[in-house]
Amino acid sequence: MSLFLHAAIMAFIAAMLEIGFPMWTKWSLYLGGPLMAGFINGLIMGDVQYGLLMGGTIMMVYIGVSVIGGVVSSDPNLGGWIGVTVAMLARSDPDVGITVATTLGIFGSLTNPLLKSLNTIWVTRAHLVVDKGDTKPIYLLSSWLPVIWSMIFWFIPGFVIIYYGSGALETFLAVVPTQVTTALATIGHLLPSLGLAMLMNLLYDSKMIPYFVIGFFLTAYAGFSTTPVALVGVALAFMHYFNNNKEVA
Amino acid sequence: MTVKLEKPELVKCWLRWITYGQHCYNYQNMQGMGFCNSMLPIIDKLYPNDPIARAEAMKRHLVYYNTENNWGAVINGLTCSMEEEKANGAEINDATINSVKAALMGPIAGVGDTVTQSVVKTILLGIGCDLAVQGNSLGPILFFVGMSAYCIVLSNRLFFLGYNQGKASISKLLSSGKVGKITEALSALGMVIIGSLVCTVIGVTTPLTFSAGVSSPVVLQDVLNSIFPKILPLVVFFASYAMVKKGFKPLKIIGLLALVGAVLGLLGILA
Numbered sequence: 001m002s003l004f005l006h007a008a009i010m011a012f013i014a015a016m017l018e019i020g021f022p023m024w025t026k027w028s029l030y031l032g033g034p035l036m037a038g039f040i041n042g043l044i045m046g047d048v049q050y051g052l053l054m055g056g057t058i059m060m061v062y063i064g065v066s067v068i069g070g071v072v073s074s075d076p077n078l079g080g081w082i083g084v085t086v087a088m089l090a091r092s093d094p095d096v097g098i099t100v101a102t103t104l105g106i107f108g109s110l111t112n113p114l115l116k117s118l119n120t121i122w123v124t125r126a127h128l129v130v131d132k133g134d135t136k137p138i139y140l141l142s143s144w145l146p147v148i149w150s151m152i153f154w155f156i157p158g159f160v161i162i163y164y165g166s167g168a169l170e171t172f173l174a175v176v177p178t179q180v181t182t183a184l185a186t187i188g189h190l191l192p193s194l195g196l197a198m199l200m201n202l203l204y205d206s207k208m209i210p211y212f213v214i215g216f217f218l219t220a221y222a223g224f225s226t227t228p229v230a231l232v233g234v235a236l237a238f239m240h241y242f243n244n245n246k247e248v249a
Numbered sequence: 250m251t252v253k254l255e256k257p258e259l260v261k262c263w264l265r266w267i268t269y270g271q272h273c274y275n276y277q278n279m280q281g282m283g284f285c286n287s288m289l290p291i292i293d294k295l296y297p298n299d300p301i302a303r304a305e306a307m308k309r310h311l312v313y314y315n316t317e318n319n320w321g322a323v324i325n326g327l328t329c330s331m332e333e334e335k336a337n338g339a340e341i342n343d344a345t346i347n348s349v350k351a352a353l354m355g356p357i358a359g360v361g362d363t364v365t366q367s368v369v370k371t372i373l374l375g376i377g378c379d380l381a382v383q384g385n386s387l388g389p390i391l392f393f394v395g396m397s398a399y400c401i402v403l404s405n406r407l408f409f410l411g412y413n414q415g416k417a418s419i420s421k422l423l424s425s426g427k428v429g430k431i432t433e434a435l436s437a438l439g440m441v442i443i444g445s446l447v448c449t450v451i452g453v454t455t456p457l458t459f460s461a462g463v464s465s466p467v468v469l470q471d472v473l474n475s476i477f478p479k480i481l482p483l484v485v486f487f488a489s490y491a492m493v494k495k496g497f498k499p500l501k502i503i504g505l506l507a508l509v510g511a512v513l514g515l516l517g518i519l520a
Binding site: 019020021022023024025026027028029031032035036038039048049052053055056057059060061063064066067074106109110115116117118119120122123124126127130131132133134135138139141142143144145146147179182183184185186187188189190191192193194196197198199200201202203205208209211212213214215216217218219220221224225226227229230232233234236237238240241244245 | 289304388399401454478479489506513514520
């Protein structure tokens with residue numbers, strides 16, 4: 001596939017997902033952006049293994065990202081569909097990919113409020129036309145006019161970043177001092193703490209602390225990966241539920 | 250003459266919600282545009298020849314609305330049943346409909362955010378990443394299929410539950426404590442996962458070494474690994490958590506973490 005078409009497809013996916021189309025993919029394609037983008041890019045480029053490694057590695061940084069009250073801590077969609085694509089086209093290491101994705105993710109969480117402000121234009125318009133009693137204009141204002149912002153603010157920049165960025169990234173990596181990449185990698189290692197902290201804030205209750213401790217030690221000392229930890233977690237959740245029911249009875 | 254909502258417009262209402270619900274997300278009424286959009290097929294069906302009633306119905310739903318998208322479908326279903334009763338002459342005014350919506354959106358968002366984001370999404374994504382980094386294509390496929398099935402099936406079931414059962418049973422369900430207990434059990438599962446992710450996701454280490462006078466220098470990270478592995482990620486996690494708890498904006502926390510990472514990374518204290 002030509003670079004032009006490749007960049008256009010990925011930028012289009014990112015732009016549409018950014019405004020939440022279709023909404024039922026918000027948790028898979030949007031919040032799981034890096035993993036899915038790695039896989040799709042791998043298929044397009046004919047190197048699925050590289051895509052899985054890149055996507056899976058970058059995804060780990062964003063795994064705890066949550067959207068709470070419409071605020072996203074770091075945008076996994078742009079970091080995924082744009083960042084992963086750039087990193088893969090430049091054939092960079094997953095570690096460098098994390099830095100690229102993180103930078104784009106921050107750009108994403110900065111531009112997100114912009115969309116919410118601009119969309120108020122359509123709300124104002126809706127209030128003006130609603131009195132006629134026609135449902136069609138409301139449908140258009142609510143479903144399709146927000147796509148204008150998505151194209152201006154994400155499709156065009158996204159396309160430019162992928163089209164020129166992968167070459168620029170290669171050049172940049174060749175000349176940049178190692179201290180800079182070290183610093184960027186360190187930042188990449190610290191940032192995932194925010195998403196997890198936001199999730200913990202949602203769930204926190206002092207009686208939940210033992211569960212956190214169990215999960216931590218299963219991985220820190222016993223080296224369990226997420227899948228077996230989740231199985232232990234399911235068993236603990238059942239215990240918690242039954243104990244809770246007993247108290248009431 | 251009574252108007253009855255049939256399957257086609259109900260399905261259309263649900264589909265519009267799960268497709269465009271978030272499109273016009275905005276600071277003025279949040280998901281209000283999306284909610285109103287999903288009610289349009291219902292409004293058209295209930296008031297085919299009455300533009301004034303249609304305008305009133307649309308205005309009724311162009312108000313502030315914000316909830317968790319999947320679980321929120323129960324409110325759309327419930328609103329359909331109230332709109333149907335109203336169109337057939339029941340004593341339901343705008344305030345009644347909107348107070349029911351407003352009363353439910355908070356609790357539904359609380360349950361939905363916990364279950365969808367912190368439990369279902371995190372677990373499926375964790376498993377997907379595990380498989381992907383081992384080079385298994387099933388990782389992304391399982392994640393996408395599992396997550397989509399959750400969103401579509403759950404929102405569909407809840408939508409029709411809301412429509413068929415009416416507001417009394419929904420309030421009863423929420424207040425019976427059963428939903429609360431299940432959510433709490435799932436929170437326990439979420440906490441186990443977060444504890445584990447602190448170790449695997451926060452990759453911070455220290456490259457510091459000390460020469461103890463003897464032949465080989467002491468590598469601090471090795472010492473930490475033997476005493477308390479993953480202590481650095483744990484410290485960083487609680488630092489972030491403390492900032493979140495204090496109400497710092499996410500962007501400010503990102504900035505602070507970037508600053509600390511850059512300085513300590515350049516000084517060779519952290520990596």
